[in-house]
Amino acid sequence: MRFRGVDNFRHDQPQRVGLLITNLGTPDAPTPSALRRYLGQFLSDPRVVEAPRLLWWFVLHGVILRIRPRRSAEAYASVWGERGSPLMYHTEDQCKALAARLRDQYGEDLIVDFAMRYGAPSIAARLDRLQQQGVTRLVVVPLYPQYSGSTSASTFDALSADFRRRRWLPELRFVMQYHDFPPYIDAMATRIERHWAEHGRADKLIFSFHGIPKRYLLAGDPYFCQCHKSARLLAERLGLKGGSWMVAFQSLFGREEWLKPYLAERLKTLPGEGTKAVQIFCPGFSADCLETIEEVGVENRDYFLEAGGERYEYISALNAEPAHIDALVALVGKQLQGWDLAGNDRAALATTRERAMSLGAGN
Template identity: 45%
Template sequence: MKLYTEPELSFEQQNKIGVLLVNLGTPDAPTAEAMKPFLKRFLSDARVVELPKMLWYPILYGVVLPLRPKVSAANYARVWLKEGSPIKFFTEKQTAGVRERLPSSLFIEYAMTYSEPSIAQAIAKLKAAGVGRLLVVPLFPQYASSSSGGALDKVFKELQQQRNQMSVRTVSRFYNHEGYINALADQIHHYREQHGMGDKLMFSFHGIPLKQHQAGDSYPNECRATAKLVAEKLGLSEQDYVVSFQSRFGRGKWIEPSTQTLFNQLPRQGVKKLDVVCPGFVSDCVETMEEIAISGREEFYAAGGEVYHYIPCLNANADWLDALVDVIKENLLGWLKYDLEDLK
């Protein structure tokens, strides 16, 4: 292991506080050429695909990477913004919003686990600015080994190579944080006030393989806890909402119920008007904008549904940014001289 050469800064200059927000990542463009290296980085991570390399790599390099980039690029092309990738655009806006709400003495950056700006690039930038105390906040409310775990692995890998290591704190989850729950409930309430209320509200979270949950990943439990807390804020009964899991990949068994399966079943069960929200994503992205807002609508209507509303992610919602800042402040106590009363 090779250690980095440190910036030429004095001890006092290396004691600043930084905050690193981390999201998943994105291809640089909605093309197969740009999609392939992004998928390669993502699907090569043992946190994402928990198979021995000798079994998985022949499939990855022989089947997935030759075929999948074209399909995925077409999905990205359906939702690509004039500003570029949706997830990158909204993460940048969130980072700017956090900067505006925190003291200028703090250094706020964002990074992507599987694209640029990379975690290594962001940490190097913070280090060069004199940051010696770092708070890392993966932007995944519910902890999953394949999302928050993968992001934090890369942070710890960078620490291993630092000669003069930073002090680091991490926020592995905030699925039940009051500010996040309130912002989410208000987002849903205001949307339904403007567009009408469906027969049922679907909370669709990204899925994970069942084996990961059975091995100890608490993700689906945290997803259901988030949905329950939001439903209580909205005054919904258990019959008024459903929790489901989307984005299956491969042939293995994933946690149930499947979002896509419910799109086909619910109309036959009398649910003709459906509202869908994706609380596991704080930024709209291809999984929400294409898979749910576009393809999900098509599947629901094809199955006999009549009214379908996709409720956007929190994105740059002011209440959400206030909540994210509260998460940051609460985890900086002792580094920043805040009293608990100041956080209310």
């Protein structure tokens, strides 16, 4: 195996700190061919679908990738804008806002970038770019507040796979979860309170999270518990009383049992129980995407109204709102503790290069 090195490396290269934020990913375009590539990569991840590999390969390539790409392309087309996929441009905006804030705080030797676990820009491509800029210490923040093997651990898998082929590894700090981080709770509360100030409150506030198969929970995945803790802390911060809020899970896929209660099923029964107005917020989503905009914002709205509901509101994700950026800056600040960001004395670097050259180094 050949290991990747650093192009044009020099011994007087300043040693920089990198911050890489990551999210799930998005297709390149709202077309069946682009969706087939994206879903093929996503659904081939053994962290996402824990099933016998050979059997799943036949199901994926023989059934799912023949049917689902066209349906998914139509859904993506409904949310695609001038800047492309919502998840892509919201993540890019978060990256730019973080870079501006952290540059003011830590200087030019902290470099901020973003990557997607599936699709482009890939984690491997962004790691290459960071290393070529002299990053020798790296903080990775997957923008999944609640840990799951299918999200946070999958991101670590991608890092590990890349590192196994890299000659020079950076020091690494990896944020596994921040589901109970107070600034994150405050940022969500601020977003909801602003919505209330503009639109008033509903009968019930629903905290909806992406679902996973129940067997993942039974196998030890902490995601379910962390979702409930985030919801409880947020409800406490908002001063909500029991009965005025609830937790649900969305995006059921396949026939096996997933985490309950299912959002779609509860929305169909709530009007019959006297709940005529609901507001939905998704604490597990750092940025709006197809799932929040189309599934939660449109599809589930129809379920509720058709069942007799009268008012349905989706409260948008935190995206690049100032309170969210404040929370991420605080989270990154904890990770940077102990790393000196002012150690690139140019005279000392020149001396280091001279010594290396005297010992036979090329640059």
